[in-house]
Amino acid sequence: MLNFTPNSLKMTQDLSTELKIKEAAKRVFMAKGFDGCSTREIAKEAGMNVALVNYYFRSKGQLFQLIFRAALEDFMLSMVDVFSTDLSLESKMRIFIEREYDFLTKHPEMPGFIIGEMSRADGCGAGNMYWMKDKIAETGIFNDIQKAQEAGEIRKMDLLSIALILMSNCHFPFLGKPFVQNALHVSDEHYEQQLVLHKQYVTEMMINYLFINK
Numbered sequence: 222m223l224n225f226t227p228n229s230l231k232m233t234q235d236l237s238t239e240l241k242i243k244e245a246a247k248r249v250f251m252a253k254g255f256d257g258c259s260t261r262e263i264a265k266e267a268g269m270n271v272a273l274v275n276y277y278f279r280s281k282g283q284l285f286q287l288i289f290r291a292a293l294e295d296f297m298l299s300m301v302d303v304f305s306t307d308l309s310l311e312s313k314m315r316i317f318i319e320r321e322y323d324f325l326t327k328h329p330e331m332p333g334f335i336i337g338e339m340s341r342a343d344g345c346g347a348g349n350m351y352w353m354k355d356k357i358a359e360t361g362i363f364n365d366i367q368k369a370q371e372a373g374e375i376r377k378m379d380l381l382s383i384a385l386i387l388m389s390n391c392h393f394p395f396l397g398k399p400f401v402q403n404a405l406h407v408s409d410e411h412y413e414q415q416l417v418l419h420k421q422y423v424t425e426m427m428i429n430y431l432f433i434n435k
Contacts, residue, residue: 238269238277239277241269242267242269242273242274242277242278242284243284243287243288244267245267245268246263246266246267246285246288247288248266249262249266250285250334251330255281255341256341260274260275260284263284292334292335293335293353295324295328295331296324296331296332296335297357299321303316303317303320304317304360304361305361310374311432314431315424315428318387318391318420318423318427319420319424321391322391322416322423325391325392325395326413329395332392333395363380366380373433374432374433375431375433376433378431390423391423394419
């Protein structure tokens with residue numbers, strides 16, 4: 222049987238309340254973005270009053286920054302994990318695409334949320350962009366690509382072009398799903414089946430294009 226002192230009980234209640242608010246805020250922000258919702262809506266989603274939300278998080282902006290940073294970390298986690306390994310560059314590329322599709326299949330709203338909020342003039346700002354780039358750079362992947370290019374192992378392209386090719390092929394199938402489905406009258410089941418095939422096509426296309434003598 223658990224025995225709680227008054228202080229420990231309050232700490233447990235605080236953590237539970239904070240978590241409920243964060244989970245509610247995540248659902249609301251993902252659905253409506255920062256500008257599209259209010260603290261009142263977040264409080265309603267959490268089943269609490271506005272005063273309680275403001276007690277734990279001083280402003281909607283502060284709460285949003287916490288949610289956005291957590292979303293960005295989730296989005297980057299598999300990328301950083303893969304790029305930090307001692308695997309070959311080709312293996313890293315294959316695993317990265319595999320994990321990217323798996324993650325986005327579970328969280329299809331993530332690319333739109335991150336891109337949309339980073340596009341706001343008063344949004345998450347360059348700080349998050351620099352932080353994200355720094356985290357990726359720490360894995361050594363940029364140096365790996367440069368060395369492979371110098372050794373004639375992969376095509377000589379600037380990093381931005383490589384990133385754009387990867388992002389457009391991995392992210393657009395999820396960002397563009399509503400448009401593609403409506404334009405081509407594709408069911409959810411058919412689209413999900415197609416994504417499995419598309420992941421294979423994208424992987425082979427990237428490997429064959431980037432790596433020389435493939």
